[in-house]
Amino acid sequence: MVSKAASETLAEAGPPPAAADGKYLDSNVSGAAKILVVGPLGVGKTTLIGTVSEIEPLSTEASMTRAGARVDPYAGDSGKKTTTVALDFGRLTIDGDLVLYLFGTPGQQRFLPAWRDLAKGALGALALVDSRDLAASFDALDNLEDLDLPFAVAVNVFPSGPRYDADDIRTALDLLPGTPLVTCDARDRASSIRALIALVRHLIHVATEPS
Amino acid sequence: MAERPEVPRASAIRPYVITRGRTESEGEPLSWESLVMTAEAAFPASLQPEHLAILKHCEGLISVAEVAAHLGQPPSVAQVLLSDLLRWGLIVTRPPIPPAERADVTMLRKVLHGLESCL
Numbered sequence: 001m002v003s004k005a006a007s008e009t010l011a012e013a014g015p016p017p018a019a020a021d022g023k024y025l026d027s028n029v030s031g032a033a034k035i036l037v038v039g040p041l042g043v044g045k046t047t048l049i050g051t052v053s054e055i056e057p058l059s060t061e062a063s064m065t066r067a068g069a070r071v072d073p074y075a076g077d078s079g080k081k082t083t084t085v086a087l088d089f090g091r092l093t094i095d096g097d098l099v100l101y102l103f104g105t106p107g108q109q110r111f112l113p114a115w116r117d118l119a120k121g122a123l124g125a126l127a128l129v130d131s132r133d134l135a136a137s138f139d140a141l142d143n144l145e146d147l148d149l150p151f152a153v154a155v156n157v158f159p160s161g162p163r164y165d166a167d168d169i170r171t172a173l174d175l176l177p178g179t180p181l182v183t184c185d186a187r188d189r190a191s192s193i194r195a196l197i198a199l200v201r202h203l204i205h206v207a208t209e210p211s
Numbered sequence: 212m213a214e215r216p217e218v219p220r221a222s223a224i225r226p227y228v229i230t231r232g233r234t235e236s237e238g239e240p241l242s243w244e245s246l247v248m249t250a251e252a253a254f255p256a257s258l259q260p261e262h263l264a265i266l267k268h269c270e271g272l273i274s275v276a277e278v279a280a281h282l283g284q285p286p287s288v289a290q291v292l293l294s295d296l297l298r299w300g301l302i303v304t305r306p307p308i309p310p311a312e313r314a315d316v317t318m319l320r321k322v323l324h325g326l327e328s329c330l
């Protein structure tokens with residue numbers, strides 16, 4: 001699997017892990033930061049996190065109360081008051097003393113309550129867009145705008161999807177001129193890292209530009 | 212925050228009622244990316260199995276979300292149990308970078324350089 005190979009490469013290059021199995025962080029780590037990876041079903045969130053992470057990606061099910069229990073094609077039992085959101089995450093230790101967590105979360109509007117918790121304190125988000133279905137990302141982008149979380153957009157290009165040029169995508173997604181737009185192959189580590197770099201450059205720009 | 216956490220006695224440890232009624236932990240909740248680790252203190256014999264189980268995953272520095280994943284529990288459950296352990300002085304925490312420093316450009320540049328060095 002791509003993620004396995006990627007984490008092995010990292011283990012070779014980086015300092016020895018704190019524990020033999022890499023479960024624990026190096027004891028010099030003094031702080032944590034997080035970035036959200038968001039997007040519609042099947043867009044490549046888990047793949048990207050696994051590609052970048054130094055540990056095998058972990059997953060957890062966050063339960064949350066549903067405000068309006070409307071009929072939902074993905075929920076088997078529409079009468080349920082609570083629903084669970086599957087979240088994947090991975091981590092990357094930076095300079096031996098800062099750890100970056102990547103949390104992957106589905107984009108559908110109904111998951112917005114779960115996002116609020118997760119978005120608190122997040123540096124920003126990488127919004128993945130499926131080249132086969134641009135409209136599937138609208139909800140995720142709406143959520144990010146609602147939460148006022150700075151983001152960059154990475155289009156995962158699938159072979160069966162049409163080829164768009166950047167301007168078409170910007171128009172279709174109604175992106176602000178300053179929002180970075182990159183293409184990405186979530187299965188490729190360098191490509192995924194470059195998408196994150198585009199995001200962090202944008203975050204630096206947002207943080208330093210006079211408002 | 213208490214300087215010297217009191218040593219938990221049996222009477223100080225509430226019965227295990229995690230999700231029934233106790234969804235909010237006392238004080239500022241630990242965030243998902245808060246880092247925790249067991250303290251030097253010896254575990255009291257009276258500790259509930261659920262708390263002991265969680266301590267087994269905190270023998271080194273680790274995030275709340277990772278503890279939850281290793282336990283196979285939702286983060287909200289790990290947050291409550293870890294808050295107990297923190298209150299009793301059995302774990303220590305390194306809080307995440309506070310939101311006020313969110314836009315800390317020094318930190319963002321550090322993340323940027325870290326990512327660039329992965330290429």
Ligand SMILES: Nc1nc2c(ncn2[C@@H]2O[C@H](COP(=O)(O)OP(=O)(O)OP(=O)(O)O)[C@@H](O)[C@H]2O)c(=O)[nH]1
Pocket residue numbers: 039040041042043044045046047048106156157158159184185186187
């Ligand atoms: N061509 C191509 N395929 C990709 C890319 N990213 C992921 N895939 C493939 O798409 C499929 C779905 O990827 P996942 O990472 O599971 O997607 P996800 O967003 O986590 O999906 P859900 O968790 O179901 O919402 C997998 O078979 C991946 O190998 C990409 O950038 N390009």
Ligand SMILES: [Mg+2]
Pocket residue numbers: 045046047088104
């Ligand atoms: Mg997934």
